[in-house]
Amino acid sequence: MNRLQQKLQEDKKLLSIYFTAGYPSLNDTVSIIEDLEKSGVDLIEIGLPFSDPLADGPTIQASSTQALKNGMTTEILFNQLKDIRKTVNIPLIIMGYFNPMLQYGVEAFCKQCQEIGIDGLIIPDLPVDVYHDEYKAIFDKYGLVNVFLITPQTSEERIRYIDSISNGFIYMVSSASVTGSQSGFGNEQTAYFKRIADMNLKNPQIVGFGINNNETFTQATTYAKGAIIGSAFIKHVSSEKLDTIGDFVNGILQ
Amino acid sequence: MNYNVNEKGYYGEFGGAFIPEMLYPNVEELRQNYLKVMAEPSFQEEFNQLLKDYVGRPSPLYFAKRLSEKYNTKIYLKREDLNHTGAHKINNTIGQILMAKRLGKTRIIAETGAGQHGVATATVCALMGLECIVYMGEIDIARQAPNVARMKMLGASVVPAKSGSRTLKDATNEAIRDWINNPVNTHYIIGSAIGPHPYPDMVTRFQAVISEEIKWQLKEHEGRENPDYVVACIGGGSNAAGTYYHFLHEKDVNIIAVEAAGHGVDSGESAATSVLGNEGVIHGCKTLLMQTKDGQITEPYSISAGLDYPGVGPMHAHLCKTGRAEFMAITDDDAMNAGLELCKLEGIIPAIESSHALAIFEQKSFKPDDVVVVSLSGRGDKDLQNYIDYFKI
Numbered sequence: 001m002n003r004l005q006q007k008l009q010e011d012k013k014l015l016s017i018y019f020t021a022g023y024p025s026l027n028d029t030v031s032i033i034e035d036l037e038k039s040g041v042d043l044i045e046i047g048l049p050f051s052d053p054l055a056d057g058p059t060i061q062a063s064s065t066q067a068l069k070n071g072m073t074t075e076i077l078f079n080q081l082k083d084i085r086k087t088v089n090i091p092l093i094i095m096g097y098f099n100p101m102l103q104y105g106v107e108a109f110c111k112q113c114q115e116i117g118i119d120g121l122i123i124p125d126l127p128v129d130v131y132h133d134e135y136k137a138i139f140d141k142y143g144l145v146n147v148f149l150i151t152p153q154t155s156e157e158r159i160r161y162i163d164s165i166s167n168g169f170i171y172m173v174s175s176a177s178v179t180g181s182q183s184g185f186g187n188e189q190t191a192y193f194k195r196i197a198d199m200n201l202k203n204p205q206i207v208g209f210g211i212n213n214n215e216t217f218t219q220a221t222t223y224a225k226g227a228i229i230g231s232a233f234i235k236h237v238s239s240e241k242l243d244t245i246g247d248f249v250n251g252i253l254q
Numbered sequence: 255m256n257y258n259v260n261e262k263g264y265y266g267e268f269g270g271a272f273i274p275e276m277l278y279p280n281v282e283e284l285r286q287n288y289l290k291v292m293a294e295p296s297f298q299e300e301f302n303q304l305l306k307d308y309v310g311r312p313s314p315l316y317f318a319k320r321l322s323e324k325y326n327t328k329i330y331l332k333r334e335d336l337n338h339t340g341a342h343k344i345n346n347t348i349g350q351i352l353m354a355k356r357l358g359k360t361r362i363i364a365e366t367g368a369g370q371h372g373v374a375t376a377t378v379c380a381l382m383g384l385e386c387i388v389y390m391g392e393i394d395i396a397r398q399a400p401n402v403a404r405m406k407m408l409g410a411s412v413v414p415a416k417s418g419s420r421t422l423k424d425a426t427n428e429a430i431r432d433w434i435n436n437p438v439n440t441h442y443i444i445g446s447a448i449g450p451h452p453y454p455d456m457v458t459r460f461q462a463v464i465s466e467e468i469k470w471q472l473k474e475h476e477g478r479e480n481p482d483y484v485v486a487c488i489g490g491g492s493n494a495a496g497t498y499y500h501f502l503h504e505k506d507v508n509i510i511a512v513e514a515a516g517h518g519v520d521s522g523e524s525a526a527t528s529v530l531g532n533e534g535v536i537h538g539c540k541t542l543l544m545q546t547k548d549g550q551i552t553e554p555y556s557i558s559a560g561l562d563y564p565g566v567g568p569m570h571a572h573l574c575k576t577g578r579a580e581f582m583a584i585t586d587d588d589a590m591n592a593g594l595e596l597c598k599l600e601g602i603i604p605a606i607e608s609s610h611a612l613a614i615f616e617q618k619s620f621k622p623d624d625v626v627v628v629s630l631s632g633r634g635d636k637d638l639q640n641y642i643d644y645f646k647i
């Protein structure tokens with residue numbers, strides 16, 4: 001069992017934070033991770049920036065564009081993270097689009113992740129069946145958990161299929177949207193969260209997209225195991241408030 | 255060797271559907287229905303009727319006598335430039351709008367670079383009374399003002415893509431994001447033989463009318479259905495896919511694919527994907543694309559906005575890799591000169607995209623009795639300002 005799988009067994013609601021590596025400045029990666037852990041965050045998604053992030057809204061797009069301008073590359077990110085396990089214990093996940101991984105070499109990428117101490121990957125544009133047929137064996141070999149998304153439109157049959165292939169958590173996209181697009185959850189979302197909870201899946205669910213404060217965090221975690229904050233955190237650090245990461249996290253957890 | 259798509263959505267190793275889960279229901283709905291819908295007699299009837307009465311098909315297969323004399327071979331031009339809205343793009347938008355209606359969609363989105371596909375989409379939306387939103391890079395909006403005006407006159411909203419490099423690839427990203435945000439009522443009309451399966455195959459089938467007509471038209475002209483060569487320019491590859499389709503498995507037909515070399519293949523300002531690109535994933539399919547060694551997609555360059563795309567459709571990637579098609583790269587200068595030559599020799603002002611296909615005759619010689627069919631994918635009206643600036647007319 002890796003750090004992520006262990007964390008998912010703890011008897012508490014989990015807060016996960018996404019940030020784009022290389023943003024606001026190229027070398028902020030390690031200090032952001034350390035500050036997030038100190039602030040009480042349970043797991044972290046490190047975004048590997050991509051030129052064409054299809055599933056992301058304006059905030060994450062802009063941070064990715066800036067990170068690339070700052071010079072972020074796959075190689076540099078791996079270098080920045082090479083000693084991360086000397087100071088950080090919480091689970092770390094790399095989230096990125098498939099093409100940069102493909103160019104690095106999927107096996108080489110996974111191997112690096114294992115050496116650094118990365119626990120899992122989220123690759124929104126790598127379909128479940130391609131993963132299953134071509135890459136699952138590699139992920140397993142390097143002890144990496146792969147995380148899949150579901151949405152309110154995903155059929156029950158497909159959710160069961162995704163659950164059967166997953167070995168960490170299921171990333172529940174809160175509504176039909178790209179990242180960062182909505183404010184507040186209505187009855188529709190609550191019904192969806194409840195519907196999924198009632199399916200009694202083997203993998204816990206963590207809700208993402210549209211969580212930006214204590215209220216939405218609480219709503220999401222009423223039914224789900226945890227919640228992920230991305231755009232709201234990036235907006236916070238974009239105003240150069242790197243020294244107030246603790247305040248941001250406290251505001252969410254209260 | 256099979257050059258058509260297989261049941262998993264691949265052309266050899268290229269294709270597939272590399273899409274976020276948010277798009278899965280939309281794409282899956284299309285995948286399960288497109289062949290069934292296209293096979294319905296009522297669909298076929300309506301599609302063919304509109305191609306005939308509204309688009310003006312069949313488009314002529316014209317023997318270009320003076321051009322043939324100059325290059326000492328037999329050159330036929332497939333006159334897609336004479337279609338309504340001035341290019342082959344309308345063949346696809348007619349097909350897709352009928353598909354969208356049968357799937358019960360009420361809202362249409364599209365991406366456009368130069369605006370040709372945007373105009374063709376706005377046109378069919380007006381025809382069918384459907385809402386139309388066209389995403390276009392902010393930079394392209396500024397340099398293609400007449401097509402922006404056309405789309406607006408036709409009732410479409412033109413939304414600027416302000417992210418990334420603010421051109422075609424970003425307009426495509428924005429259209430995909432819109433589709434993620436509107437998964438139920440919206441159909442995305444992709445403008446080329448690109449995107450996740452089943453798009454490349456569906457677009458190819460709608461454009462296949464081009465080669466279907468070439469066959470019987472050439473039979474009338476030459477007494478044989480198969481030319482020695484078919485030639486087309488490639489942006490994403492829709493006019494090329496349509497021009498090749500019925501010849502893909504005809505061994506006696508040579509296929510030539512013409513890419514834009516921009517200022518030269520090695521100049522750093524080019525769109526010659528088959529030379530500069532390598533395997534990767536762009537806009538939902540595995541294909542050849544221009545990228546950094548780190549896997550970031552790079553911005554191509556061509557004087558022709560329609561060829562200014564960093565990838566090629568997966569079918570063409572397969573034709574390239576297997577050697578079935580010969581790929582040629584034509585610079586801005588050679589294309590512009592070939593365009594002007596067609597004006598002078600044949601009285602036809604071609605789109606700059608199509609001029610790239612015409613420019614191969616300066617690079618490659620053919621035998622006097624070779625029959626070479628070139629897809630004249632569009633007319634040059636939209637490019638007038640470019641021609642004026644380039645030749646200081």
Ligand SMILES: Cc1ncc(COP(=O)(O)O)c(C=O)c1O
Nearest residue numbers: 489490491492493560607631632
């Ligand atoms: C006249 C014309 N030809 C060719 C193209 C290139 O597209 P494709 O490769 O899909 O045919 C375009 C695209 O805008 C066009 O307008």
